[in-house]
Amino acid sequence: MANRNDKLREAALDYHRYPTPGKLSVTATTTLANQRDLALAYSPGVAFACEEIVKNPDTAADYTARGNLVGVISNGTAVLGLGPIGPLASKPVMEGKAVLFKKFANIDVFDLEVNETDPQKFIDIVAALEPTFGGVNLEDIKAPECFIIEEALRKRCNIPIFHDDQHGTAICVAAAVLNGLRVTGKDINKVRLVTSGAGAAALACLNLLVSMGLPKHNITVTDRFGVVYKGRAEEMDPWKAEYAIETNARTLSDVIEGADIFLGLSAPNVMGEDELRKMGEGPIIMALANPTPEVSPELVKEIRPDAVMATGRTDYPNQVNNVLCFPFLFRGALDVGATEINEEMKIAAVHAIADLATAEVSDVVATAYGGEELKFGPEYLIPKPFDPRLMLEIPPRVAKAAMASGVAKRPIEDFDEYRQQLEGFVFRSGLVMKPVFDVARSHKKRVVYPEGESRRVLQACQVLVDDGICHPVLIGRREVILERITELGLRLVPDEQIEIHDPDDNPHFEQDWQDFHNIMGRRGINPEYARAIVRTRPTVIAALMLRRGEVDAMLCGCQGGFLRHLRYVRNLVGLRKGVTDFSTVNMMIMKQGTFFLTDTYVSVDPTPEHVAETTIMAADVVKRFGMTPKAALISHSNFGSHENKSACKMRDALQLIRTQAPDLEVEGEMHADAAISQPIRDRIFPHSMLSGSANLLVMPTLDAANISYNMVKMLGDGLPVGPILVGAAKSAHVVSPSITVRGIVNMTAIAVVDAVTRTQESQ
Numbered sequence: 001m002a003n004r005n006d007k008l009r010e011a012a013l014d015y016h017r018y019p020t021p022g023k024l025s026v027t028a029t030t031t032l033a034n035q036r037d038l039a040l041a042y043s044p045g046v047a048f049a050c051e052e053i054v055k056n057p058d059t060a061a062d063y064t065a066r067g068n069l070v071g072v073i074s075n076g077t078a079v080l081g082l083g084p085i086g087p088l089a090s091k092p093v094m095e096g097k098a099v100l101f102k103k104f105a106n107i108d109v110f111d112l113e114v115n116e117t118d119p120q121k122f123i124d125i126v127a128a129l130e131p132t133f134g135g136v137n138l139e140d141i142k143a144p145e146c147f148i149i150e151e152a153l154r155k156r157c158n159i160p161i162f163h164d165d166q167h168g169t170a171i172c173v174a175a176a177v178l179n180g181l182r183v184t185g186k187d188i189n190k191v192r193l194v195t196s197g198a199g200a201a202a203l204a205c206l207n208l209l210v211s212m213g214l215p216k217h218n219i220t221v222t223d224r225f226g227v228v229y230k231g232r233a234e235e236m237d238p239w240k241a242e243y244a245i246e247t248n249a250r251t252l253s254d255v256i257e258g259a260d261i262f263l264g265l266s267a268p269n270v271m272g273e274d275e276l277r278k279m280g281e282g283p284i285i286m287a288l289a290n291p292t293p294e295v296s297p298e299l300v301k302e303i304r305p306d307a308v309m310a311t312g313r314t315d316y317p318n319q320v321n322n323v324l325c326f327p328f329l330f331r332g333a334l335d336v337g338a339t340e341i342n343e344e345m346k347i348a349a350v351h352a353i354a355d356l357a358t359a360e361v362s363d364v365v366a367t368a369y370g371g372e373e374l375k376f377g378p379e380y381l382i383p384k385p386f387d388p389r390l391m392l393e394i395p396p397r398v399a400k401a402a403m404a405s406g407v408a409k410r411p412i413e414d415f416d417e418y419r420q421q422l423e424g425f426v427f428r429s430g431l432v433m434k435p436v437f438d439v440a441r442s443h444k445k446r447v448v449y450p451e452g453e454s455r456r457v458l459q460a461c462q463v464l465v466d467d468g469i470c471h472p473v474l475i476g477r478r479e480v481i482l483e484r485i486t487e488l489g490l491r492l493v494p495d496e497q498i499e500i501h502d503p504d505d506n507p508h509f510e511q512d513w514q515d516f517h518n519i520m521g522r523r524g525i526n527p528e529y530a531r532a533i534v535r536t537r538p539t540v541i542a543a544l545m546l547r548r549g550e551v552d553a554m555l556c557g558c559q560g561g562f563l564r565h566l567r568y569v570r571n572l573v574g575l576r577k578g579v580t581d582f583s584t585v586n587m588m589i590m591k592q593g594t595f596f597l598t599d600t601y602v603s604v605d606p607t608p609e610h611v612a613e614t615t616i617m618a619a620d621v622v623k624r625f626g627m628t629p630k631a632a633l634i635s636h637s638n639f640g641s642h643e644n645k646s647a648c649k650m651r652d653a654l655q656l657i658r659t660q661a662p663d664l665e666v667e668g669e670m671h672a673d674a675a676i677s678q679p680i681r682d683r684i685f686p687h688s689m690l691s692g693s694a695n696l697l698v699m700p701t702l703d704a705a706n707i708s709y710n711m712v713k714m715l716g717d718g719l720p721v722g723p724i725l726v727g728a729a730k731s732a733h734v735v736s737p738s739i740t741v742r743g744i745v746n747m748t749a750i751a752v753v754d755a756v757t758r759t760q761e762s763q
């Protein structure tokens, strides 16, 4: 454990230090390329924007970044569970919150660490900053000052003022408690709850739970001085006193007897075996102190296997952390120009979060998540932070609550359109790979790598093992693999976390060469040559293992030519039933969205039939990412503008697709710009059956596909993933030799999901 922490510490410090210090920078959203831009952006043009705001202050949301800008503001008096470490040392946390706002909800943040512990002065400072921000997220300010500060600022300011440690935490805790009660079959009106902690987070959670029906007299609060009882002198304040009870009990151990819920928002390891044993039947244990919980999940599992357990950490089930709430709650609030975040909006967020964990998942999300992962129960009480549905469900419900409660200055008129905007963001962000990782993690298939000695493969295996994405099977010389694991400082444990198949010491050699000969004997491969090939071609061994079902997927191609590897896949794994040939799909995650291109590697000049087949198979790949495929058949011809062979091919392919896959949204033949831009398309062909931007771009030839893929990769600053091989009888993928470690990790997850989908289809 100590070693694991040292490694994590080192990795975390590097993460913060490189490639540039910290986690944030400010980027310009407009071009400033010439004298005219300068005249618009700055003097004299900027004055017109100022004058508009003088006339109507609300237009600041139109002419400045304010409407999407949140201040994350702290004085560093209660930073995580680290205590009063001060504003400067709190900066990594505030930068971290800023990154979460941006990545999860596309909200810009200035983090402000203020050297002021006097509540009144702090209030004056923040209130004076109101013109800068569309909202303020107060962070890591200790109780009881945080209550005074938030209350005063809410009165003084006309923008949302939200102390995240109080209400963000309370919203997530309330959602988890609601669902925990569902799982344990208990009634919120009857349960008894004991806290460890009487600070910002704990008291806000209690207030919200009481407002949702938990009887106040069923609550016992404890803190550093033990039970909060009537008449206690130490460390009392009016907010804590609200929960003081008449009792002679003085310690957590005295009051935990028979409790249904333990709510820890205090400090590490305050709960021991004794307290655990005393809790009532089927207890709900929320040990939410960061970074170390009040009691470890391992101890709870050992002492109370009947418990439902949550922590604030990413590395255990049921992470109850305010990150599930604040980005999405603010998204909804900012999008309607809310003047505050009120109780109605908070309750809307509670139910949105709670419902997500219990909701039947849609077909698209089910494909993306693979069912099992999202099954509501003791280990899945609350959605995961990377669940793209958080962004799709919470903001609209918060926005509606803001409108209904009369605090929305810019009400949303069309919620369908709003939802589409949110969807656009989710699939533009790097989050697009996340559902694939979640499915892969929940199935943990066996993946074979013929280039098992490759340093990139070994580095990728470390990530895959750490993240529980697959069980790697490496083909390579054992001593070379072990040497490289040491040389690269990896922690892979051979024969436990990874399996090694040494071709120089292959116990299945006889079977391998005979299998190979049986398949290839009538294609000019005699027994002697079969033996030589099996001895020297790891891809052959891998393909045979896949064929025999000893592994679930294979990933090759990190070394050597694509077509050479594909030849072995073709011969030994073969084509899927009913498919005429292989094709490849490359995914490109760009700022503008995520796009899939096909066929980038295999067919030089596909027939209309093959274009149709490829399009339909590629559409299935798109679905695995939780996206609805929208296919465009790309050409130099725009809706019949040319009559040559290539144009006609794509036109014929369209007809075949429409017959074979009538539900697929597909259109063509068209220029690439018309495929991506509806306005451009509408000018040429207003009756197009494609809506919005296509996400699957089907190219007429290998030249077109490969050239456009490489060009976009280099010029478009996109993140490429692939090639994803379609058409194989089993999950076999051939990557390109330039693939990075991250690329191997991504492709492995895709290969695992490919294998999972096949298993599900065959059931």
Ligand SMILES: NC(=O)C1=CN([C@@H]2O[C@H](COP(=O)(O)OP(=O)(O)OC[C@H]3O[C@@H](n4cnc5c(N)ncnc54)[C@H](OP(=O)(O)O)[C@@H]3O)[C@@H](O)[C@H]2O)C=CC1
Binding pocket: 077, 078, 079, 080, 081, 082, 140, 141, 142, 143, 164, 165, 166, 169, 196, 197, 198, 199, 200, 201, 202, 222, 223, 224, 225, 235, 264, 265, 266, 267, 270, 288, 289, 290, 291, 311, 312, 320, 321, 322, 323
């Ligand atoms: N998972 C999540 O989403 C969140 C987790 N947290 C975690 O909750 C904890 C508290 O945060 P916050 O409320 O903002 O901080 P505060 O400083 O406002 O409150 C801390 C509370 O914990 C109590 N406490 C401290 N040490 C002990 C101890 N050894 N035994 C019992 N009680 C103790 C304090 O007691 P006293 O009043 O006597 O000083 C105080 O009531 C932190 O660990 C933080 O990381 C916070 C927000 C969100």
Ligand SMILES: CC(=O)C(=O)O
Binding pocket: 079, 080, 081, 140, 164, 165, 289, 290, 312, 321, 322, 323
């Ligand atoms: C999660 C959080 O905000 C905290 O631990 O303070």
Ligand SMILES: [Mg+2]
Binding pocket: 080, 139, 140, 164, 165
């Ligand atoms: Mg905090």
